[in-house]
Amino acid sequence: MTAPALDEVYGYVQERCLWQFSSRAWDRTENIDGVLGTLADLLTNTPVNPSSPTERLFLADARVLADQLRERFPDLGSLDAAGVRALLESLRERVTQVAITQSRNHELHEKAY
């Protein structure tokens, strides 16, 4: 079995997840780090204990995404915990790059909503 390629996983996340496209750069950063961080825990069977409403929301988004990725990319199961975390870290970098640092959206850095 081969591990799913970053491009494929990124393609799915980009098409599926609204949280990466919220209004401002700071919201996007918070969501991308929060959801993908929780996703890494879920996919490596690390216990997740949300302590705030925002963390509960990250868990809700991440759990749905974890189920979708497991179904879509069964080869994820061939990765050990370090492999999953490495893949998700690359994914986080790619999503951050496209949705924030290299985004052409002029409103991302406006001070107010």
Next chain:
Amino acid sequence: MPMVLLRCDKDIPEREKHIYLKAPDDDPKDFLPLANSPTIPGTLSERGCAFCGAKLVIGGVLKDTIQMIHGPIGCAYDTWHTKRYPSDNGNLQIKYVWSTDMKEPDIVFGGEKKLEKAMHEAFDEMPHLKRMILYTTCPTALIGDDVKAVTKRVMEARPDVDIFTVECPGFAGVSQSKGHHVLNIGWVNEKVGTIEPEITSEYTMNFIGDYNIQGDTFLLQQYWDALGIQVIAHFTGNANYDDLRGMHRAKLNVVNCARSAGYIANELKRKYGTPRLDIDSWGFNYTAEGIRKISTFFGIEEKGEALIASEYAKWKPKLDWYKARLKGAKMAIWTGGPRLWHWTKAVEDDLGVEVVAMSSKFGHEEDFEKVIARGREGTYYVNDPNELEFFEIINAIKPDVIFTGPRVGELVKKLHIPYVNGHGYHNGPYMGFEGFVNLARDMHNAVHNPLFNLARTDVRATPVVELKEAV
């Protein structure tokens, strides 16, 4: 290739920055149509005015509120009766409209007295109504009527009424989007937190950005009832004015229309720490995903799965019947903005329909990021389109059906292309599971309507001289 200058735009080359044709292997970082920018002189935009965005889209939906429009009568008529958002109390908001009917002498000498009289008159005539939203329009903003001072006087004279002012004349922004913004921010600053709602469930949320178009809110409410979730405020489908004053007490803000109402969700997060969950409430796959996320947030996953299973059992066979007959149909979506990204994958995944062109009147660049991420290659993505562009794109992509508003819809009907009302719906509601079957049915009836084939047939015996445009 990806940014496109259409032939009809040769004299307004600035339009190239607004039209994107997605090509294979495009890097998403390289292309994004310019959006929420001023309409280019020389293009006949189909945008609405900023006042319209506040009144017609959001405020005018409220079912217990006088909508006082301080301006000439046309501002009132243009924003009344064209959206089909019913209520469960007899559709007051669809039946009645209020205007100060400003005339030339009022513009010359000022309209504050006339406004004050009209506000009292409205409350006197409808003594059961105690809430009002007051809107300025271009003329009354230009003459500088102090509507806040008038509001203060009326509220002092009538302690049992509450009035919210929206100062967003038509010229305040580049499109109706500005009106959404002004109303959202004004409401959260002035009205949220001024009432304590009665809490009846440990699970509470606001459902933001759903306007009960043909009963969307009624339909979704069945799901929240089944899950035992109290919706403190629907922003603003079938809502009361005071429901929206208690939005600070919800534990979760669920956002459907992020364009018209994302601002209030952002502000509620900033001020009260309430998390914001964005979902798509059209489509089977998406609705199920939204219910799953909400249920997970509240820790009621089993209830959520049971609801999804029973809705699938009821509606999926019907959806599949339409899917078999719609597979491969080519669709264009020419609406305001968010329905582009809500619908493009939903119709593809649930119905096998290909979306080949999309245009947005008031979307921002954020909306284009979402829709380009979800949309197909070979599809046009257009910001602030004009009619000639529509014609040229229709020729290029030959859609089988166009989801758009009645104005453009009547236009494309003349080309013998069926349209479905993408704003107010044909026979909705369209949200949720049952709603998406309604959408599929309307699309099926449009695509397979035999009348269009008949209409295309020229039955005249002899060729007729073509009419030429005057030059």
